Amino acid sequence: MSMSISIHPVSTSLEMYGEPDANSAYSLSGVVTISVSSPYSLFERRRTAKLLLQSLSLTFEGQSEIFTHASGYTGLRLCSVTKELVASSEGIEFTNEGHEDDNEPCQWDVLFNLPIPGWLPASTTMGMDEIGISYGLYATAKFINLDIEHGPSPWSFATFCTPFRSRVRSTYASKAISLRRYVLPPHVDQSTSPINYLVNSHLSAEKPDSSKKRIPTEVLSKIQVLASIPEFVDVKGSSIPITVRLRTKGLESNECKRLQVTEIGINIIQQERCRYRPSSSILSRYPLPPREQQPPNMPLRNPHPISSIFDLGLCLGREHSESVCRTFSLLPEKESGKYKLQNENYAFANDADHAENPTWYTMETSIPYAQMSPAPLDPDTEDWAGPETIRPSSSSPLFSVTHDVAISLTFSYDLPNSDERARERLNFNISLSFGCYLPSSPPVTSIPKPTDPTPESSTQPTPSPPPFSNLPSYSQLYDHNGDRKIDFSVPLPRYTPKEVSQPTPDSSTMESSISTCTPEKSSADFLDDVDEAVPLLSSSS
Structure with a gap:
């Protein structure tokens, strides 16, 4: 019996706005899909899969790598954010009972929402392919095959392998994430003085x-x-x-x-x-992981292949x-x-x-x-x-x-x-x-439906934007400590019952819907x- 996992974020690109800020955070959400299937065998019929999921963790990790002839190869872990999506002492049982003969495995989606630090630099590459600044999601699931715990069938090939198998098994998945930085948020005018x-x-x-x-x-x-x-x-x-x-x-x-x-x-x-190596000013501005979590004490999850050459001492390079x-x-x-x-x-x-x-x-x-x-x-x-x-x-x-x-x-x-x-x-x-x-997105225009469609004319459906594409960033809704932001500078409009018709706005009602701002000094x-x-x-x- 097998279990596999896959990561499906809402978007594979994470967009950040403005200058890097260590006190801000952004939201990265999506689902981790758990798939359970019964393997096919010529020697026995498909049996019901019974698996006990003990833990499911998800980690967002960023890394920076450089290679020069003068300094050689250097790798650095920028951040590591881990969240336990499933952590139960008793575990959670998954089974495909009644669907053993289906061609597609049984699937369950586990929601996740990770707060990503707002100071991270954008993804970039330089010189060699795939070396530079990169980010990714990494999921790990640990489970137990209950069918083996209760004993395999007498004629199963697993009977001979059971003494050599570990009781707890693991499965892994990863997903590359591209981080982009923009000068201004979408709702701010691009014209700057x-x-x-x-x-x-x-x-x-x-x-x-x-x-x-x-x-x-x-x-x-x-x-x-x-x-x-x-x-x-x-x-x-x-x-x-x-x-x-x-x-x-x-x-x-x-x-x-x-x-x-x-x-x-x-x-x-x-x-x-x-x-x-990072300068002292960078270390004082941004919360990098400690030395214990940096290479070579803790290797990067997805290092560039050239790192192995330096790890083995095959390329000493210059001083x-x-x-x-x-x-x-x-x-x-x-x-x-x-x-x-x-x-x-x-x-x-x-x-x-x-x-x-x-x-x-x-x-x-x-x-x-x-x-x-x-x-x-x-x-x-x-x-x-x-x-x-x-x-x-x-x-x-x-x-x-x-x-x-x-x-x-x-x-x-x-x-x-x-x-x-x-x-x-x-x-x-x-x-x-x-x-x-x-980039400014073109306006979506609706196509009118013809009253009497003919075979020569067909109606094309209007493409709808992807879900959650216009959601604000985490830093716009919450402070770095998790408290929800409230803008007290914009007053609430006056309450008017639905039965009462709206009066013509005068100077008193206008003052409650317009926020006062101080003009900047002109050139x-x-x-x-x-x-x-x-x-x-x-x-x-």
Whole structure:
């Protein structure tokens, strides 16, 4: 007599929204199907299967693996959530009595609902196939064959095997789960306002040349730079709107008239970093399983085949290094990122005349980016990192991806009592966040049923969405301690009996259905308050 189990989640993909949060959780639900059948034999008829299920456990587990030539192979268990679906001291009896000759086994479904930590990174692969960050469900059932306990038939082949069989038998099942992270939840508008940054710049890293004419430091230090970039950028998009504003503050009139802006350069940089072990900051932010549950003390459930080579010591590799990284540009092949401005561009000539509130010199542009870097692959990173393709910004214990907008500004300065001009290039980087937006689903339209159908015209049923597809996430309904969330900021509507007709809404009834919110400071208000900000443009050789 045999028992088998299989896992059927509501969805094989788990969707999370926003920044990783260790205090949030998501729900992963479904059923574990138990199947009981009577095996067919040429020597005896099918007998009734009687099995005693002692336990049924389900585990959600995540793992992160990397492989580089510098650090070798490293595996880490990200999380392990186990729930006992069936745990009884007396057990639960399953039998297929009356259905012994059926072609299909008898089946029972056991519901499950697991709380999944909300800080987990998205599933990803890099370099080698199937190595990276992965998740899965693993079920284990332990049962006893009651038919053997009561004694097999005299002429059964099981009579000879009974002394060698274990009393408690086990069966296993697994299911791969894909975890996806999206920037915003489905009910939030994808249009986001830009973020303003008052930045500090530094001189370009060039070899010092004593003969080169330099712009005085006291002039450069009076320049203010304000950059505006989107809060999030879609990885499937094609361009980024960027606004750069310039002005001087506290610079004398004659100095303002000598300063020009000649060139602006913009580059989008992606950096990928692999770590041999988690950093201390990661360990303090996220609750990783303890060392006792990490390899090699407790091996991963589904490790990459290359791990066995390192476990056996067949591949020693190079000396371990703490981290390995690569950096490349996301600009298209024919895009240089350099933009020449008009000649004789004395943008700050009138700043001293408006000392209280100088006018911002604004430059707006849209920078394109490519889904894959056009540069040739580096042989040292091709194996472990794979093609140089755009990835969402992420931070995980062993693998992280960061993005920056590198902006350079070239200034020229008319030297006093001379026809020569000094030139300086100031550089600054702004952190950029790439992410995935939830694709908008097309509206479902109903097809009218014809009144008099003919053989030539047939009615096509409207496809219905899968069950539970629009359910909110666990973190939207419950706190991390399991208490149900209640939004007290939205007042309840006034009670009106059904018999009473609804009156025309006046100002008093409208106040009970509209929540009050404080408007955020506009971009213009922010620009007026820049004078009170502490960081200004500073230069250093």
